[in-house]
Amino acid sequence: MAASPQPGLEQAGSRGPASRRGSRIVGRMVESPEIGIILAVIVAMVVFTAINPLFIHVSELQNLGIDLAGFGILAVGESLAIITGGIDLSVGSLTAFFVVVSAWLNTTAGLPVLLAFAVAVLFGALWGLFHGLVITRLGVPPFVVTLVTFIFAAGADEAIAPNPIPISSTTFFAVAGSTVAGVPIAMVVFVVIALVAWFFLERTYIGRQVYAVGGSTEAARLAGIPISRRIVTAYVVSGACAAVVGIIEASRLTSGTADSVSGWELIAIASAVIGGASLAGGQGRIIGVVAGAALLVVLSDGLIFVDVNPYYQRMVVGVVLFVAVVVDRLRVRRLERLGGRTGLEVGTDPGGGGHSAASVPETS
Amino acid sequence: MDTGEDLVLAGVRKLYGPAVVLDLDHLVLRRGEVVGLIGENGAGKSTMMGVVAGSVTPNAGTVSIAGKLLGTGGTLEAQELGVAMVSQEFPLVGQLSVTENLLLGRRASERRVLLDRRAMDDAAKGMLATVGLKVQVRRRVDSLSVAQRQMIEIAKALGRKPLVLILDEPTSALGPSESGRVLELARQHASGGGIVIFVGHRLHEVRAVADRVVVLRNGKLVADLTPAEATEPRLVREMVGMEILTGEELAAPAEGATLAFEARALEAEGLGPLDLKLRHGEVVGVAGLMGSGRSRLLHVVMGARASTRGAMELDGANYHPRSPLDAVNAGVGLVPEDRKSQALLIDASIRWNVTLAILRRISLRRFLLTPRADRREAVAIVERARVRCRTPEQSAGSLSGGNQQRMIFGRWMAARPRLLLLDEPTRGVDVGAKAEIYKLIEESRKEGMAILVASSELEELIGICHRIVVLRRGRITAQLDRSEFSKERIIAAAAIDRTAA
Numbered sequence: 134m135a136a137s138p139q140p141g142l143e144q145a146g147s148r149g150p151a152s153r154r155g156s157r158i159v160g161r162m163v164e165s166p167e168i169g170i171i172l173a174v175i176v177a178m179v180v181f182t183a184i185n186p187l188f189i190h191v192s193e194l195q196n197l198g199i200d201l202a203g204f205g206i207l208a209v210g211e212s213l214a215i216i217t218g219g220i221d222l223s224v225g226s227l228t229a230f231f232v233v234v235s236a237w238l239n240t241t242a243g244l245p246v247l248l249a250f251a252v253a254v255l256f257g258a259l260w261g262l263f264h265g266l267v268i269t270r271l272g273v274p275p276f277v278v279t280l281v282t283f284i285f286a287a288g289a290d291e292a293i294a295p296n297p298i299p300i301s302s303t304t305f306f307a308v309a310g311s312t313v314a315g316v317p318i319a320m321v322v323f324v325v326i327a328l329v330a331w332f333f334l335e336r337t338y339i340g341r342q343v344y345a346v347g348g349s350t351e352a353a354r355l356a357g358i359p360i361s362r363r364i365v366t367a368y369v370v371s372g373a374c375a376a377v378v379g380i381i382e383a384s385r386l387t388s389g390t391a392d393s394v395s396g397w398e399l400i401a402i403a404s405a406v407i408g409g410a411s412l413a414g415g416q417g418r419i420i421g422v423v424a425g426a427a428l429l430v431v432l433s434d435g436l437i438f439v440d441v442n443p444y445y446q447r448m449v450v451g452v453v454l455f456v457a458v459v460v461d462r463l464r465v466r467r468l469e470r471l472g473g474r475t476g477l478e479v480g481t482d483p484g485g486g487g488h489s490a491a492s493v494p495e496t497s
Numbered sequence: 498m499d500t501g502e503d504l505v506l507a508g509v510r511k512l513y514g515p516a517v518v519l520d521l522d523h524l525v526l527r528r529g530e531v532v533g534l535i536g537e538n539g540a541g542k543s544t545m546m547g548v549v550a551g552s553v554t555p556n557a558g559t560v561s562i563a564g565k566l567l568g569t570g571g572t573l574e575a576q577e578l579g580v581a582m583v584s585q586e587f588p589l590v591g592q593l594s595v596t597e598n599l600l601l602g603r604r605a606s607e608r609r610v611l612l613d614r615r616a617m618d619d620a621a622k623g624m625l626a627t628v629g630l631k632v633q634v635r636r637r638v639d640s641l642s643v644a645q646r647q648m649i650e651i652a653k654a655l656g657r658k659p660l661v662l663i664l665d666e667p668t669s670a671l672g673p674s675e676s677g678r679v680l681e682l683a684r685q686h687a688s689g690g691g692i693v694i695f696v697g698h699r700l701h702e703v704r705a706v707a708d709r710v711v712v713l714r715n716g717k718l719v720a721d722l723t724p725a726e727a728t729e730p731r732l733v734r735e736m737v738g739m740e741i742l743t744g745e746e747l748a749a750p751a752e753g754a755t756l757a758f759e760a761r762a763l764e765a766e767g768l769g770p771l772d773l774k775l776r777h778g779e780v781v782g783v784a785g786l787m788g789s790g791r792s793r794l795l796h797v798v799m800g801a802r803a804s805t806r807g808a809m810e811l812d813g814a815n816y817h818p819r820s821p822l823d824a825v826n827a828g829v830g831l832v833p834e835d836r837k838s839q840a841l842l843i844d845a846s847i848r849w850n851v852t853l854a855i856l857r858r859i860s861l862r863r864f865l866l867t868p869r870a871d872r873r874e875a876v877a878i879v880e881r882a883r884v885r886c887r888t889p890e891q892s893a894g895s896l897s898g899g900n901q902q903r904m905i906f907g908r909w910m911a912a913r914p915r916l917l918l919l920d921e922p923t924r925g926v927d928v929g930a931k932a933e934i935y936k937l938i939e940e941s942r943k944e945g946m947a948i949l950v951a952s953s954e955l956e957e958l959i960g961i962c963h964r965i966v967v968l969r970r971g972r973i974t975a976q977l978d979r980s981e982f983s984k985e986r987i988i989a990a991a992a993i994d995r996t997a998a
Contacts, residue, residue, distance in 0.1 A: 338859075348843075348844065355831055
């Protein structure tokens with residue numbers, strides 16, 4: 134390949150070797166935040182275990198797994214929306230809504246458990262489809278439409294279940310209550326969803342196009358990518374994920390109780406951002422998002438486990454999120470600096486016509 | 498001579514890097530004068546306006562306005578000295594009302610703190626009346642047409658009661674009657690003792706309005722003419738200079754090359770009807786002034802803008818793209834004008850950028866994107882388009898402009914289109930990179946692609962095209978074969994109103 138740079142033509146190569154090595158390490162940390170997050174998860178586990186060795190007891194790990202399944206699945210769906218450059222605020226109250234709906238389908242409507250699950254997930258996907266269509270057809274900002282449905286869903290679950298809807302099916306309970314080889318079923322579901330999402334994003338051409346849409350919608354459109362379909366896909370997945378988490382929570386609560394979860398959309402967004410998904414779109418890997426969710430779950434469960442006052446837990450989560458957001462900003466600023474560099478070249482163009490005297494037509 | 502009442506530019510020089518973009522010895526603009534300022538793209542007009550308006554700080558020389566020296570205080574200082582500029586990009590706030598825009602940063606009445614809405618509206622109405630625009634002052638500016646916004650911008654400038662009024666192509670967005678009104682306003686301002694700098698691309702308008710016509714070429718003042726001297730042929734000659742450009746060696750398309758693309762009576766908003774034919778292996782240039790529809794034509798062919806009428810054919814097959822996706826599937830590619838916002842995934846890797854338009858093709862079973870195939874294709878494209886990089890994994894943003902442009906070329910060459918559309922293919926790249934891009938164009942041509950290239954640089958089109966079509970207000974006003982190429986003919990066809998076209 135034509136690798137030898139001509140002096141002055143390649144800007145990245147113009148720095149000294151020492152500073153380049155230093156900036157490369159920093160650059161790698163900035164470019165792949167996943168590594169840092171995974172390390173943070175391990176450190177947190179070690180610290181909590183050192184304080185109280187029971188933290189890595191099987192039953193505690195199983196609890197951790199179920200918590201992680203809920204937040205993690207939401208975060209995976211959320212990260213798709215974020216990668217397209219949008220956001221899905223609805224997932225928190227949508228999850229609470231599906232806690233009620235899944236119980237209602239099974240108990241009140243009398244559907245067999247698995248059919249009730251299927252209907253709930255389909256409903257979630259349709260809800261996401263609605264988001265996607267409103268965003269792409271009507272041009273409503275994702276923030277707005279998902280905020281609207283967030284409010285709607287927050288009321289709808291109370292309307293459906295003024296009183297908790299009891300669940301009696303043991304199959305339903307099994308989702309959060311049973312294990313396979315010691316691993317909670319909910320956790321297995323999460324792992325499967327995360328793997329499928331990873332595969333979709335990194336091993337299919339459609340996944341790559343999803344990133345491209347978030348990176349630059351106009352560039353993606355002019356490169357022949359069906360941007361609307363890609364955006365709609367992301368919201369469909371996010372909606373379906375919220376339904377899955379609703380089922381898991383209903384199973385854990387053993388009833389369809391209204392207002393059972395709140396604020397989860399923020400945890401989902403936080404997980405994605407901590408894991409390296411840029412709110413500007415176009416960036417973020419599933420492994421990072423999963424690690425981000427794991428960090429939040431380990432921190433919040435761990436702090437409870439070592440008897441830290443709940444107020445401090447929230448504060449710690451806030452600090453972690455702040456650090457993540459700052460890192461995100463630094464990353465964006467770094468990109469803007471690079472973008473600004475190209476902008477400058479374009480900017481000098483009006484005057485750059487001075488060149489045009491020198492640019493006698495050259496065809497070879 | 499300098500009465501202290503005039504605008505004087507003395508020894509003003511501006512350099513961008515090594516390039517001298519403006520170099521004026523001594524230019525005096527007197528009160529009561531409308532001075533027409535013309536020149537080709539890049540002749541230094543914008544820089545000169547910027548210097549007077551305070552947005553460009555010259556490297557040497559002084560600007561004095563009515564005897565006061567303009568310091569380094571930027572646009573604010575220039576405004577205080579009485580300069581108002583109406584630029585082509587209107588700095589209006591779309592979400593605010595007409596009144597709010599007109600009175601931005603000013604207060605209409607003596608009442609402090611609170612805004613007196615009625616007084617503001619009245620003041621705004623008065624300002625609109627001077628320019629003869631009838632719109633409701635409470636309307637949001639983004640609900641108005643471009644022409645209306647242009648008039649508001651002029652009203653805003655006049656509202657500051659300036660000494661020097663700079664109008665940068667003020668009529669390019671306007672229809673005939675509004676244009677007439679603007680010319681009238683310029684005359685009024687001058688007869689009221691002001692100075693008007695009128696930058697225009699329609700030569701007949703400049704002649705009609707100006708007391709003097711100043712021509713810039715390559716940053717230098719090359720002619721200072723009276724209206725009587727400033728005939729259109731003379732102006733064109735002064736703008737272009739004496740250089741005579743003959744076509745260099747350029748291999749003709751293969752004998753008997755078939756028709757690749759044909760448009761018949763093609764129409765879109767602001768474009769056409771026009772007819773256009775391209776053969777395989779042929780490079781056709783699209784020339785025209787800003788706003789003549791060059792980019793628009795390319796975007797319509799790419800399916801990025803809807804055509805409203807007419808027919809297109811690709812290799813004899815009916816072609817009616819509803820989206821760029823249709824275009825790509827039919828074998829059309831576009832290297833867009835604005836690399837940063839229309840082409841690059843700036844934070845993604847070079848690999849992601851170059852394989853973007855062929856993702857589906859390189860995927861296994863048209864679905865599975867294996868890292869191996871992705872990398873293999875990326876390396877091949879980077880080599881072919883001669884993108885200089887350490888690795889295809891580095892980010893697109895880390896490349897120089899020329900390298901980025903070659904990368905985008907690589908993206909489309911890999912897609913092997915029948916028809917490749919190039920919009921300002923060498924904008925913002927240095928001279929060396931330009932030559933390499935011309936080489937890529939030539940290589941693509943030899944492979945049999947038909948290439949339609951829109952450019953504001955005439956030397957470029959003259960150098961690389963077999964044929965040039967000239968657009969004016971969305972219509973083709975001239976089709977020149979290589980033997981007929983001359984800048985004068987092109988500029989004449991692009992700029993001059995011919996009643997019998």
